[in-house]
Amino acid sequence: MTSADGLFARAVDVMPGGNTRTTVFVAPHPPYARRGEGPYVIDSTGHRTIDCNNNYTALIHGHADREILQAATAAAAQGTAFGLPTGYEVEMAEVLRARTGLQQWRFCNSGTEAVMMMVRGARAHTGRDLIVRFDGSYHGTYDGVVSAQAAGVPGGVARDVLVLPQNDIDAFGDAMARYGHRVAAVLLDLMPNRAGLTPVSGDFVAAARRLASDCGALLTIDEVITFRLGVGGLHHQYGVTPDLVSLGKVIGGGYPVGAVGGRAEVLKSFSPLDDGSVAWGGTFSANPVTMAAGMAALRRFDACEVAELNARGDELRRRLSATGLAVNGRGSLLRLLVEDVQRTWWRLYEAGVLAGTNGLLALSTAMSDGDIEQIEQGVVRACAGR
Structure with a gap:
């Protein structure tokens, strides 16, 4: 020892x-x-x-859960990762669609990467650059969602990100009235950990849905942490339907994972079957071990x-x-x-x-x-x- x-x-x-x-x-x-x-x-x-x-x-499900380990081991025995898609990711997407009602899914390897993918997709779909996020929320370590004053973050990042106070509907409304035509996405965490796990008010969430829609922006909800609070995530309990949602953590069964789900119309930006699609790779994205472990964890939960x-x-x-x-x-x-x-x-x-x-x-x-x-x-x- x-x-x-x-x-x-x-x-x-x-x-x-x-x-x-x-x-x-x-x-x-x-x-x-x-x-x-x-x-x-x-x-x-x-x-x-x-x-x-x-x-x-x-x-x-805690550490070294037997059922999850068995699922992961069985998948690994057939190959841990491929330069081809597999049936595992199809099945996982079906599981997540059944739980959330969100139509389509893409996978990656962390919550940070899921937020990056979600933001890229929102910008591609809307043709706009500005992201609205809220003070005190943590969305991973991507430059565009951390403080503009953080070490190593280029000064130019701040031009395309607008940070507003959480739960302040008036400030939110004023900002959208002024900048809404430039906003690609409103990025919202319904109970941000860094802000003390204080739940966002129902009125604020309803305002976010309405203001985003009125301005032609997307409502994107970060449920990397909060997805565990409901079968389909915390947004179900607020009665709001996001255009895109980012997941991670519990959906991987203890293995590295991230996911973005949402309307097919929006996720079409990632489709290689369409011209001008967003190119997004990831050597281990949707690998069989993570997908098998995640499905075992979710089916139990x-x-x-x-x-x-x-x-x-x-x-x-x-x-x-x-x-x-x-x-x-x-x-x-x-x-x-x-x-x-x-x-x-x-x-x-x-x-x-x-x-x-x-x-x-x-x-x-x-x-x-x-x-x-x-x-x-x-x-x-x-x-x-x-």
């Missing part, structure tokens, strides 16, 4: 900061995972935690499972709130609102709860009632500083 400090000393010699993902860094350095078992993660020192991070919401996991999350949120803690979210996604997030993260970890580095808690179907009780106790103890 290698200690976390030993791994970190090796890591900083070959990787800047000692890892590849900024989102998992916590000072002085994060622990290093050794293995996962159902709802648990064991680190390189042998410390075991209940995993409420679940790779930032992706592992809906049916309406009953979704409702049960959401009820567990709502009850945990209610019990934590009853102790005086500030907790946002909906269903199986919770967000602890604390002043010192880093200190709280370490206290949670020591108490046996692995959270996101921003206070995110994502439940999985692998958790027992006893696990949920331990999560509650660990969170209360950590947030009380005991």
Whole structure:
């Protein structure tokens, strides 16, 4: 067994900061995972935690789920990836259409790439350049959806992106009245994690649908994180139909995945059967292993499972709130609102709860009632500083 400090000393010699993902860094350095078992993660020192991070919401059935592994292994035994399409991606598209009602789909390898594809498709379909997005929402690491002041982002990116305050219908309406003729897409997250998992108001979502349509723009909804909250995603619960939606996380069964779905008329921009189509490749996009694992995960996560996991999350949120803690979210996604997030993260970890580095808690179907009780106790103890 290698200690976390030993791994970190090796890591900083070959990787800047000692890892590849900024989102998992916590000072002085994060622990290093050794293995996962159902709802648990064991680190390189042998410390075991209940995993409420679940790779930032992706592992809906926890770690090393037997059925998912069997599906992935069976697919891999026939070939892990091809320079040809396969029946797996056809079947996955059919599964997603049945769940969402959205007509057509394309696949990629991450949520970030799905947003990139969605934005490209919107611009190709409308012939416009401007993207409207909302302050506090995270849509991955693509230049066009991060802060214009972020290191390495070209200054010219800001010309084609308009950032507005979330839930401010008047500011949104004024902006669309002024710039709507230039807008290709309104990019919306219905419950943005970076903004504290505060759900967007129903009135704001209705305004987004109306204003986008009135201006000839597309309403594009980022459900990379929130898709787990309903069989067809969170947008179903708002009663809104997007022109395009981006997915990731849970639809991959623990493997790299991204997807864009929407109206056939819009996705036609990607069709190689039509002149002037958007060219979009991806060596491992829609690979059989991911598609097989994802379908196994989604078929298990049916309406009953979704409702049960959401009820567990709502009850945990209610019990934590009853102790005086500030907790946002909906269903199986919770967000602890604390002043010192880093200190709280370490206290949670020591108490046996692995959270996101921003206070995110994502439940999985692998958790027992006893696990949920331990999560509650660990969170209360950590947030009380005991």
